[in-house]
Amino acid sequence: MMLIEETSVPDTALPVDAFKGHLRLGSGFGTDSLQDEVLVGFLRAALAAIEVRTGKVLMRRGFIWSLNAWRSPEGQVLPVAPVHGVSSVTLVSRGGISTVIAAERYWLEKDAQRPLLRPADAVLPAIPKGGTVSIEMDAGLGTTWDQIPPDLRQAVFLLAAHYYEFRHETSLSDGCMPFGVSSLIERYKTMRIGFGAGT
Known part of the structure; x- marks a missing residue:
């Protein structure tokens, strides 16, 4: 990740x-x-x-998070909060071929502690073997x-x-x-x- x-x-x-x-x-x-x-x-x-x-x-700004596997295909907890929006979800194959997932296939469950990326259907799109998924998001309190x-x-x-x-102190832990x-x-x-x- x-x-x-x-x-x-x-x-x-x-x-x-x-x-x-x-x-x-x-x-x-x-x-x-x-x-x-x-x-x-x-x-x-x-x-x-x-x-x-x-x-x-x-302070609000953009992030890109890449991972090799969903922790749960029914909903992936995002690493930062609060997330205001997910601008794109892209699957990348082991060979580097990118596939942008249609926004209709997922949605953001907003939460102050644990925002989640949820699938519109039963599960999130499968990540290619040896590949990654890249999630672009906008997060920040202000x-x-x-x-x-x-x-x-x-x-x-x-x-x-x-x-x-x-x-100038060097002895602090x-x-x-x-x-x-x-x-x-x-x-x-x-x-x-x-x-x-x-x-």
Whole structure:
């Protein structure tokens, strides 16, 4: 399985000025934008970390997900949430021949935790032996920063500030996540029910 971010969040969509205020950085000295590139990097790192921990896409963008087999032919759980739409489903043979599946043969079951790709008939189209299926989808909680829930925005700021404050520290563990951030994102984490059921 492979998940590719088809479009990325532009720098201009990131709340750099608000993050400066959160860090209480000085302004009006003619060097206000000196650290912008560094701050953008920390914001992107925090966004990515929060998305991985919650399974939620914060800022809306496109993804392509490729897999070798359906977990369940009656409905495939998608790897991110919330998914707003599936733009295409393409079968690719072992020899590289692509076949676009008609949109009438599947539908999106929207869910904040576990969105599913459902078949219009009994089962999803069969994936060729040795081949793959590629699913293009659009996912995200908001198209702009202000549309993201306030607690998740705060979590991003807290984590980005943590990265900023400890940017020269090399002894922190790789999985370090401040408690305040963990508590803010707890309710957004995807619940795992059962023993890996596909639907």
